[in-house]
Amino acid sequence: AQSVTQLDSHVSVSEGTPVLLRCNYSSSYSPSLFWYVQHPNKGLQLLLKYTSAATLVKGINGFEAEFKKSETSFHLTKPSAHMSDAAEYFCVVSLGGSYIPTFGRGTSLIVHP
Amino acid sequence: NAGVTQTPKFQVLKTGQSMTLQCAQDMNHNSMYWYRQDPGMGLRLIYYSASEGTTDKGEVPNGYNVSRLNKREFSLRLESAAPSQTSVYFCASIARLGGDGNTIYFGEGSWLTVV
Numbered sequence: 001a002q003s004v005t006q007l008d009s010h011v012s013v014s015e016g017t018p019v020l021l022r023c024n025y026s027s028s029y030s031p032s033l034f035w036y037v038q039h040p041n042k043g044l045q046l047l048l049k050y051t052s053a054a055t056l057v058k059g060i061n062g063f064e065a066e067f068k069k070s071e072t073s074f075h076l077t078k079p080s081a082h083m084s085d086a087a088e089y090f091c092v093v094s095l096g097g098s099y100i101p102t103f104g105r106g107t108s109l110i111v112h113p
Numbered sequence: 114n115a116g117v118t119q120t121p122k123f124q125v126l127k128t129g130q131s132m133t134l135q136c137a138q139d140m141n142h143n144s145m146y147w148y149r150q151d152p153g154m155g156l157r158l159i160y161y162s163a164s165e166g167t168t169d170k171g172e173v174p175n176g177y178n179v180s181r182l183n184k185r186e187f188s189l190r191l192e193s194a195a196p197s198q199t200s201v202y203f204c205a206s207i208a209r210l211g212g213d214g215n216t217i218y219f220g221e222g223s224w225l226t227v228v
Contacts, residue, residue, distance in 0.1 A: 009153070032215045043221040044203065051215060090155060094215055099144050099163065099207050100171075101217050103155040 002027045004093045006104035014112045019063075019078040021107045023091035026072065033074045034092040034101075035065055044090070050074060061085070086111045115139050119204045119220035126194040126227045134189040134223050136204030142218070144207045145187035146171075147179060149200040150222075156203060162187055194227045201225070 007022040025031060035047040048059025055067040065076045074091060091104040119136045126132055138145065143164045148156040148171075158171030162181040176198060178190045187206075191198055204220040 034217065036217075036219075044219045046216065049216060092217065094207075094217070099215060100158065100161060101146070101205070101207075103148075103157075105153060105155040 002031065002093050002095050002100075002102050004091050004102055004104040006089075006091050006107045008107050009105065010108045010110065012110040012112065013081045015083055016080050019076070019081045019085065019109065021076040021089050021091075021109065023074045023076065023104060024072055025074060025091070025093045027093060027095060029095055032094045033065075033067060034094070035059065035063070035074075035076050036090045036092060038088045038090065038106075040087070047076070047089075081109075081111050083111050083113065085109055117204055117206055117218050117220040119202075119223055121223060122221065123224045124226070126191075126225065128194060128196060128227060130194050131190065131192050132194065132225075133191075134202055134204070134225075135186070136188065136220060137186045138204075138206040138218065139185065140206065140208065140218065141184065142206035142208045143184075145181065146205040146207075146217075147177075147187070147189045148203045148205065149173065149198075150203060151200050159189065159202075191225075196227045199225060199227045 003026045005024045033050040036044040048057045050057050050067045058064045063078045088106045092101050094101040117138045146161040147159040150156045157173045160179040162168045165184045180188050202223045
């Protein structure tokens with residue numbers, strides 16, 4: 001079975017400061033991992049994905065994530081937050097073979113001026 | 114290239130009414146999914162179809178039925194709507210094969226309110 005835990009339901013940062021959104025996963029096999037972003041009343045947009053190539057994955061809008069197998073983590077980071085980054089972020093795990101994506105409960109990123 | 118298209122975008126139902134959410138993808142994907150999104154719960158899988166002709170229950174299937182009409186279309190039916198089914202519904206698809214095989218593509222969402 002697979003599962004994903006987003007460790008913080010809310011993260012609050014000031015504009016221009018670093019962002020860290022934490023995600024841990026549980027999987028018996030090598031997973032594919034994703035981060036999606038959802039702005040208020042909008043659909044889901046792919047930020048980045050890990051599919052067993054480079055462990056440091058770069059995504060859109062300056063976000064990146066590092067796959068750490070020993071820690072079963074896939075934390076999302078950005079060096080400098082922008083007001084437009086305020087949104088809900090979802091970590092998703094999908095096992096190759098089953099292809100049933102499982103979502104974390106989401107982290108709401110709040111960016112203060 | 115439209116991607117994943119779902120309709121309607123907004124719907125208000127009375128308790129006990131029925132309705133069908135439609136989803137179609139034009140990317141020749143094998144697998145399709147229906148999720149519901151509720152505050153603080155993330156997205157929970159209702160039903161999925163691993164390939165044309167097959168459907169399986171997800172985490173929260175009660176009160177729903179699905180039909181994989183063909184490779185393109187996967188519909189979700191509420192036979193007798195209940196207020197607990199007030200939610201945002203997302204359809205998604207995955208290719209499963211090829212270089213982009215496991216990227217999840219989402220529709221824009223359907224906001225459903227049951228009164």
